[in-house]
Amino acid sequence: MIMIIDIITKIQYIVNGKLGYISLLNYISLLKIMKVQIMTDTKFGNGKLLAEALKKEFSTEDNVNIADVKDVSPKKIAEDVPDVIILGGAVRMFRGDPKSKKWLSELNKILEKSSKSIQYGTGFLTHALPTDKVQGFAKKYLDKIDNASMIEKSYSELLTARVEGQQGPIFPKEMEKAIVYIKEFMNWMKK
Numbered sequence: 001m002i003m004i005i006d007i008i009t010k011i012q013y014i015v016n017g018k019l020g021y022i023s024l025l026n027y028i029s030l031l032k033i034m035k036v037q038i039m040t041d042t043k044f045g046n047g048k049l050l051a052e053a054l055k056k057e058f059s060t061e062d063n064v065n066i067a068d069v070k071d072v073s074p075k076k077i078a079e080d081v082p083d084v085i086i087l088g089g090a091v092r093m094f095r096g097d098p099k100s101k102k103w104l105s106e107l108n109k110i111l112e113k114s115s116k117s118i119q120y121g122t123g124f125l126t127h128a129l130p131t132d133k134v135q136g137f138a139k140k141y142l143d144k145i146d147n148a149s150m151i152e153k154s155y156s157e158l159l160t161a162r163v164e165g166q167q168g169p170i171f172p173k174e175m176e177k178a179i180v181y182i183k184e185f186m187n188w189m190k191k
Contacts, residue, residue: 036064037082041100046126046168047088057182074107084120091127091137101144111150120189121151124159134160155185
């Protein structure tokens, strides 16, 4: 419970029966801390490396977690209700990522039932195809994120990162592109 005592200088709060005070400036800064969930579906580790590079661009005060769709259930993420979801996947054998898309559908159903929502969403795909050949997969993947009714706002672009050969690693220029992408995404969220 939060009771406002003096709006200019401090806010009184009670947590677990203990009385405390916090300055208004500290309270406002706490409001800006985001819970970010980056999900991957990685076979050779490229998605996780990309997720870690994206995580580094968020504020150290933000709570950014990385997990794989094979290891963390949509139910667990729905319980935590992040402010931001970044759904990673891969194009394998000329197929968009069915595991990540299925995982997102399940998350959306759980969130609908609980009347919870995630404020922002975006995604990324790793792939071994030339960039111009992956655009169709990227559009379908982005549409899946955009059509998730419990994601309030989805970013209009999807990050694609090309890997060397089938197993990677990600080309260095693609990692540079990823950093630019996530900075643009974060600026978009501030609007």
